[in-house]
Amino acid sequence: MLFQMSAECFSSQFVTSVVSCCPADLKQEVNGKKETLKGFNVKLQDTILFPEGGGQPDDHGLIGDVPVLRVTRQGAEAIHFVRSSLEEGQEVQLKVDWERRFDHMQQHSGQHLITALADTMFGYKTTSWELGRQRSSIELDTPCVKPAELQALEEAVNEKIRAHVPVTVQLLSIDDPAVEKVRSRGLPDDHAGPIRIIDIEGVDANMCCGTHVSNLSHLQVIKLLGTEKGKKSKTNLIFLTGNRVLKYAEKSYSTERSLENTQSCHENAFLWQSNLSLLRDMAVLIAQNFKNSPQRGNFFSLHKKEGDNEFMNIIANEIGTEETLVFLTVGEEKGPGLFLLAGPSGVVTEMGPRVLEMLQGKGAGKNGRFQGKANSLARRGDVEAFLQEHCKHHASEEE
Missing domain, CATH: 2.40.30.130 (Elongation Factor Tu (Ef-tu); domain 3)
Known part of the structure; x- marks a missing residue:
C-alpha cells in the first residue's frame, strides 16, 4: 500500500x-x-x-x-x-480531524513562506523547524535577527498573503533535472516513489511531504512573536499563523481584561483603549478566517462573551452579507446580551422577528440588518438551528 x-x-x-x-x-x-x-x-x-x-x-x-x-x-x-x-x-x-489538519496546513505553509523570505531578504538559512502545539519555531543559521529585520520580514510575509499567491504541488521522478533546482534538506533513506515539490508561485519551490494550503490567502495572517537564542550560534524565530493568531489575540484580550481590576484609573483607561483596538482586530481576523475557509458555506454564526455592536458589525461588514446569512451574539452565555442578524434583505426581514421572539429581545431591522438587545441568550442554539435549516432549505430550492 x-x-x-x-x-x-x-x-x-x-x-x-x-x-x-x-x-x-x-x-x-x-x-x-x-x-x-x-x-x-x-x-x-x-x-x-x-x-x-x-x-x-x-x-x-x-x-x-x-x-x-x-x-x-x-x-x-x-x-x-x-x-x-x-x-x-x-x-x-x-x-x-479537520481543525487539526487545517491548523497544521497553515503553520507548515507559513513556515515555507517565512523560510523563503528570510533567505531571500537576509541570507538566513533555515536548518530545522518545529510545529508546536501552541506556537511554532524556525531555526535560522544566524546568531541574531535584528528588530528591524524582524519587522521587515513580518511585513513581507503578510504582503504575500494579501497578494493571494497560489501554492501548488508537483510530483517529479527522482531523476528529473528539475529536482536539483528546488530547496531541500535531503530525502530520508527509506524514501520511495516520486519527489513531492511544494511551489509557492514566484517565491519558493521546496521538497516536502507535508500538507499545505492551496493559496497563501488561507494563512490569513502571520505574527512573528520574536526570537530566542538557539544552539551553536543559531536563532529560533517564533511565529503564529492563521487561527493561532486569532486565539492568541483572544487570550491577550482576556488577560488584559482580568488586569483592569488591579490597575489605577489612568492605567485602566489605557487598557480600555487597548482592549477596544484588540477587539476590532479580532473581529477582522474572525471574518477573514471564515472567508478563507475552504469549507465555508452560506451561514456564519458566532458567540463571544466580550464584544459590542461595533465588534459584530465589523465581522458582518468584513464577511459581506449579500449572499451569506450572519448571526452574531455577545454577552453572558445564558444571560442578557446583544445580537445581530445580517444577510440578504428579504431573508433578514422574514427571519428577524422570529429571532427577536426567541431571544426575548427588543430591536429593529432595515437594509439587511436586524439587531438589538436580547433579554436571554438561553435559546441561542435554537435560533442557530432555525437559521441553518432555513439556509439548507434555500440552498436546496436553488439547486
Missing part, C-alpha cells in the same frame, strides 16, 4: 479498505506522565491521514467510528494506531 498524500490536502473524508490489523503498543505522554496504550497497527489500501514527518505532526481522525491516535510512516506505508481491532478486507470510511 502506497501512502498517497496527493495534491488534494483538502480531502476530509475517504473510502478505503483494511489491508492488515496487528496488535501493537503506543507509548505517549499524558499530563506529563508516560504511559503505554494497548491497541492495533492498521494498514489501509490507501489513506488521506498524514503520517508524522518533515517537522509536521501526524493527522488524527476516524476509521469508521474508531479514533486514530497516531499515524507513522514505514517506507511508503502509513501505519494507523487504533484501540479497537478492525477486520481485514472490510471497507471503511476515513474522516480527518
Whole structure:
C-alpha cells in the first residue's frame, strides 16, 4: 500500500479498505506522565491521514467510528494506531480531524513562506523547524535577527498573503533535472516513489511531504512573536499563523481584561483603549478566517462573551452579507446580551422577528440588518438551528 498524500490536502473524508490489523503498543505522554496504550497497527489500501514527518505532526481522525491516535510512516506505508481491532478486507470510511489538519496546513505553509523570505531578504538559512502545539519555531543559521529585520520580514510575509499567491504541488521522478533546482534538506533513506515539490508561485519551490494550503490567502495572517537564542550560534524565530493568531489575540484580550481590576484609573483607561483596538482586530481576523475557509458555506454564526455592536458589525461588514446569512451574539452565555442578524434583505426581514421572539429581545431591522438587545441568550442554539435549516432549505430550492 502506497501512502498517497496527493495534491488534494483538502480531502476530509475517504473510502478505503483494511489491508492488515496487528496488535501493537503506543507509548505517549499524558499530563506529563508516560504511559503505554494497548491497541492495533492498521494498514489501509490507501489513506488521506498524514503520517508524522518533515517537522509536521501526524493527522488524527476516524476509521469508521474508531479514533486514530497516531499515524507513522514505514517506507511508503502509513501505519494507523487504533484501540479497537478492525477486520481485514472490510471497507471503511476515513474522516480527518479537520481543525487539526487545517491548523497544521497553515503553520507548515507559513513556515515555507517565512523560510523563503528570510533567505531571500537576509541570507538566513533555515536548518530545522518545529510545529508546536501552541506556537511554532524556525531555526535560522544566524546568531541574531535584528528588530528591524524582524519587522521587515513580518511585513513581507503578510504582503504575500494579501497578494493571494497560489501554492501548488508537483510530483517529479527522482531523476528529473528539475529536482536539483528546488530547496531541500535531503530525502530520508527509506524514501520511495516520486519527489513531492511544494511551489509557492514566484517565491519558493521546496521538497516536502507535508500538507499545505492551496493559496497563501488561507494563512490569513502571520505574527512573528520574536526570537530566542538557539544552539551553536543559531536563532529560533517564533511565529503564529492563521487561527493561532486569532486565539492568541483572544487570550491577550482576556488577560488584559482580568488586569483592569488591579490597575489605577489612568492605567485602566489605557487598557480600555487597548482592549477596544484588540477587539476590532479580532473581529477582522474572525471574518477573514471564515472567508478563507475552504469549507465555508452560506451561514456564519458566532458567540463571544466580550464584544459590542461595533465588534459584530465589523465581522458582518468584513464577511459581506449579500449572499451569506450572519448571526452574531455577545454577552453572558445564558444571560442578557446583544445580537445581530445580517444577510440578504428579504431573508433578514422574514427571519428577524422570529429571532427577536426567541431571544426575548427588543430591536429593529432595515437594509439587511436586524439587531438589538436580547433579554436571554438561553435559546441561542435554537435560533442557530432555525437559521441553518432555513439556509439548507434555500440552498436546496436553488439547486
